[in-house]
Amino acid sequence: xxxxxxxxxxxxLARLPGLGPRSARRAVLALLKRPxxxxxxLAAALERCAREVRRCSLCGNLDLCDPCxxxxxxxxxxxxxxxVEGVEDLWAMERTGSFKGRYxxxxxxxSAIDAVGPEELGVDRLVRRxxxxxxxxxxxxxxxxxxxxTTAHYLARRLKGTGAKVTRLGYGLxxxxxxxxxxxxTLKAAFEARQPLS
Amino acid sequence: xxxxxxxxxxxxLARLPGLGPRSARRAVLALLKRPxxxxxxLAAALERCAREVRRCSLCGNLDLCDPCxxxxxxxxxxxxxxxVEGVEDLWAMERTGSFKGRYxxxxxxxSAIDAVGPEELGVDRLVRRxxxxxxxxxxxxxxxxxxxxTTAHYLARRLKGTGAKVTRLGYGLxxxxxxxxxxxxTLKAAFEARQPLS
Numbered sequence: 001x002x003x004x005x006x007x008x009x010x011x012x013l014a015r016l017p018g019l020g021p022r023s024a025r026r027a028v029l030a031l032l033k034r035p036x037x038x039x040x041x042l043a044a045a046l047e048r049c050a051r052e053v054r055r056c057s058l059c060g061n062l063d064l065c066d067p068c069x070x071x072x073x074x075x076x077x078x079x080x081x082x083x084v085e086g087v088e089d090l091w092a093m094e095r096t097g098s099f100k101g102r103y104x105x106x107x108x109x110x111s112a113i114d115a116v117g118p119e120e121l122g123v124d125r126l127v128r129r130x131x132x133x134x135x136x137x138x139x140x141x142x143x144x145x146x147x148x149x150t151t152a153h154y155l156a157r158r159l160k161g162t163g164a165k166v167t168r169l170g171y172g173l174x175x176x177x178x179x180x181x182x183x184x185x186t187l188k189a190a191f192e193a194r195q196p197l198s
Numbered sequence: 199x200x201x202x203x204x205x206x207x208x209x210x211l212a213r214l215p216g217l218g219p220r221s222a223r224r225a226v227l228a229l230l231k232r233p234x235x236x237x238x239x240l241a242a243a244l245e246r247c248a249r250e251v252r253r254c255s256l257c258g259n260l261d262l263c264d265p266c267x268x269x270x271x272x273x274x275x276x277x278x279x280x281x282v283e284g285v286e287d288l289w290a291m292e293r294t295g296s297f298k299g300r301y302x303x304x305x306x307x308x309s310a311i312d313a314v315g316p317e318e319l320g321v322d323r324l325v326r327r328x329x330x331x332x333x334x335x336x337x338x339x340x341x342x343x344x345x346x347x348t349t350a351h352y353l354a355r356r357l358k359g360t361g362a363k364v365t366r367l368g369y370g371l372x373x374x375x376x377x378x379x380x381x382x383x384t385l386k387a388a389f390e391a392r393q394p395l396s
Contacts (some may be wrong), residue, residue, distance in 0.1 A: 002289055003261045005250055011241040015236060016225040018217065027214040028247075029286055032260055035248055038213060043244035045207040046229070051236050052203055053230060062230055063201045088227055091200055 006032075058129070060105030060122060062087050070102055077101040079136040081129065083155060084108055085143060089179045093141065097186040101139075104129070109147040110154055121151070123158055131162040137195055140168040143178045156197045167194040204230070217222045239260070256327070258303030260285050260322060268300055273301040277334040279327065281353060283307055283341060292337065294386040299337075308347040308352055319349070321356055329360040337392055338366040341376045354395045365392040 002010075006028060014024035015180025031039040055061070056068035063069055070076055084090050090103050106121040108114075118124070130136050138159055142148035157168045169179075170193040179187070200208075204226060212222035229237040251258070254266035258327050261267055261340070268274055278299025282288050304319040306312075316322070328334050336357055340346035355365045367377075367388040 002292070003267075005243060005246045005262070006260065009247055012236065012240045012243055015228075017228050018221040018224060023216040025286060025289065026216060029260075029284065030213075030215050031244070032247065032251060032285075038210065039244055039248050042207075042210045043241055045203060045210055045246055046237055046241035046244065048203045049207055049226075049230065050233055050241055053201065060203065062227075064203070069201075086227065087230075088223060091223065094200070117235065148358075 058106075058125075059103045060087075060107055061090055061103060075100070079133045080139065081126070081136065082141050083126065084141050084149075085179070090143065092180055092182065092184075092187060093191070095112065096152045096184050096191065098188045098191050101137075106142075106151070109142070109145075109151040111147060118154070118158070123155065126155070127158055127162060130159060130164045134163070136162075136164045138164050139191075140166065140197070141179060141191075142168075143180075144176060145178065148179075152197070166197045168197050169193075170195040172183045254303075256323075257301045258285075258305055259301060260289055273298070278337065279324070279334065280337045280339050281324065282339050283346065283349075283377070286383050287339065290378060290380065290382075290385060291389070294382050296386045296389050299335075304340075304349070305367065307340070307343075307349040309345060316352070316356070321353065324353070325356055325360060328357060328362045332361070334360075334362045336362050336364045338364065338395070339377060339387075339389075340366075341378075343376065346377075350395070364395045366395050368393040 009028050010021065010024045013019055013027050014021050019027065031042065052064050053062055054064070054066050056063055056066050056071055058067045061068040061070060065072070077100055079174045081104050082093060082099055082101055083106060084093065085108060085127045087105055087108050090105055093099055098126045104122070104126045108116050108121060110116055110118070110121065130138055140152040140155055152168055159166050169190040182190070207226050208219065208222045211217055212219045217225065229240065248331050250259055250262050252262070252264050254261055254264050254269055256265045256269045259266040259268060263270070275298055279302050280291060280299055281302045281304060282291065282295055283306060284306050285303055288303055291297055302320070302324045306314050306316055306319060309320065310318070327337055338350040338353055340350045350366055357364050382390070
């Protein structure tokens with residue numbers, strides 16, 4: 001009854017987080033109502049991202065170049081590495097404008113159930129980067145959830161041998177909350193009040 | 199900070215109904231995490247819809263052919279025309295499986311503020327289709343809102359000269375609700391209990 005390419009579009013959009021079948025149908029109609037100003041540009045943007053976006057082999061960020069523009073930037077302190085769970089957290093941190101170091105994107109947290117171990121999170125790569133830089137600081141900006149804090153403690157232990165100062169976000173991070181949902185002011189405050197991990 | 203094509207994708211997705219900047223960012227990351235199984239297929243589906251989907255010049259439905267497959271279907275009664283506000287309502291009606299006639303998609307309701315008049319809703323086209331068919335029935339399946347019911351009364355007046363029986367959805371339609379949000383059972387019941395418009 002509904003034309004097959006429209007059905008296919010609804011099915012694909014319904015797989016995005018926050019969209020279900022009903023909202024996907026509404027989105028498809030909004031797209032079909034604006035073929036030139038919304039549908040075609042979106043198709044082109046997706047196609048361009050599919051072709052051009054790659055993951056940074058140093059830090060795990062998503063960018064057009066590898067190493068990413070943050071890892072290439074000589075003005076950003078290679079001796080300060082902020083560890084985040086995902087690229088959305090890196091984006092949130094960048095929006096605060098208060099961090100001038102570099103990142104390590106874990107791509108998740110340690111999880112026995114989902115078979116996510118240190119290898120999946122690139123922990124060896126992080127340890128090597130930190131060890132290569134004397135007097136460096138590693139800021140563990142992980143969510144204040146059990147999984148986030150477990151991962152933070154594991155990382156702190158792994159980083160002990162490097163001589164780096166290991167801190168975590170402090171003041172302002174609400175217990176049980178996810179980094180990604182913080183407002184920028186709170187995130188900035190938490191960054192500035194970071195504390196050494198005991 | 200965020201690569202330009204990713205920003206562009208976030209901006210475009212944030213324009214879809216039900217998505218804001220935050221959920222658009224989450225959607226983009228979900229897409230970038232699945233480049234081959236989600237991002238590329240979505241780009242292809244959009245591109246295909248942009249190329250192939252057209253509006254039916256008879257009824258206003260969206261389909262790959264014009265006239266659309268419902269208007270072409272000889273098994274669907276051309277003497278029964280169900281008038282809906284939008285294609286989402288046509289889809290909702292088709293999902294009930296209880297209607298075997300054809301449609302007229304208004305594309306909105308009469309609105310002085312938005313400068314939507316009978317011309318924008320294709321009312322002349324509807325009247326001609328109805329007049330061309332003796333003993334036809336027009337079912338006004340509009341939302342039970344002020345705008346929907348104002349439009350329904352206007353249509354009933356315009357259709358008077360055609361000799362067609364004009365009905366409206368009856369039993370089950372909650373007052374103040376929009377057709378598009380009805381569950382299929384209620385919509386089916388409303389269709390079966392349709393009543394002549396006094």
